[in-house]
Amino acid sequence: MPEIRSYRPTDRAAVADICVRTADNGGDSRSLYPDLDLMPSIFAFPYVDLEPELAFVLDDGERAVGYVIGCAATPSFARRWRIDWLPRVPQYGPLTGPPETPTEQMIGLLHNPERLVIPEVADYPAHLHIDLLPEYQGAGHGRALMTRLLNTLAAKGVPAIHLTMLTANTPARAFYDRLGFHHIPVPGADIVTYLGRSTSV
Structure with a gap:
């Protein structure tokens, strides 16, 4: 039984693999982003x-x-990303012009951690990413992972949390709705949707 x-x-390495295999709107991103370190360097490694x-x-x-x-x-966290994280990924230098490929779009996100700071979600100071391999979805593991994080944040005195998801990912939205997240x-x-909830479980 998974724990x-x-x-x-x-x-x-396993976290990177999970990230890559779920980074394309919940599906495998390897054909879209062939550099297998890119997506984890934005959506996983800074956090861990x-x-x-x-x-x-x-x-x-x-x-x-x-x-x-x-x-x-x-x-x-956005300040630490700029100061402490970006120097660790020199292979992804800042763009010198507008992004023209999916990879360049992601590198643009990497170099713009301030994008995470949205005034409308200021009352939800924490934020999260959650991903499971497809064969482990739909069995309650996502809820259990989320509960663990929410309890940890609540114990630290963090009152609320938010997340950002692609609006087109309707299965993910249904999952978050079941967990008590609401639209912010x-x-x-429009391409993305902001959701939030209290950390109290």
Whole structure:
């Protein structure tokens, strides 16, 4: 039976693999982003490196097959991303012009951590990413991972959390709705949707 435990540095490769295999609107992103370090360098590694105490994995007995990761205070996390994280990924230098490919679009996101700081979600200071391999979805593991993170944040005195999801990912939206997340209106947001909830379980 898979179990939830704290992230360990030895989980890094498995976390990267999960990220890559779920990064294209919930599906495998390898054909879209052939550099297999790119998506983890944006959506996973900054979190497990900068706030490992808020990283939890679902372990099937051999390796991590899912994870939930996050930060407690988004504005300070964005500052640490710029100061502490970007120097660790020099292979992804800043763009010199407008992005022209999917990879360049992602590199643009990497170099713009301030995009995470949205005034409309200021009352939901924490934010998260959660991903599970397809064969482990729909069995309650996502809810259990989320509960672990919410309880940890609540114990730290963090009152609320938000997340950003692609609006087109309707299965993900149904999952978050079941977990008690609600829509946070953000002007101009159409491709993405902002959701939030209290950390109280």
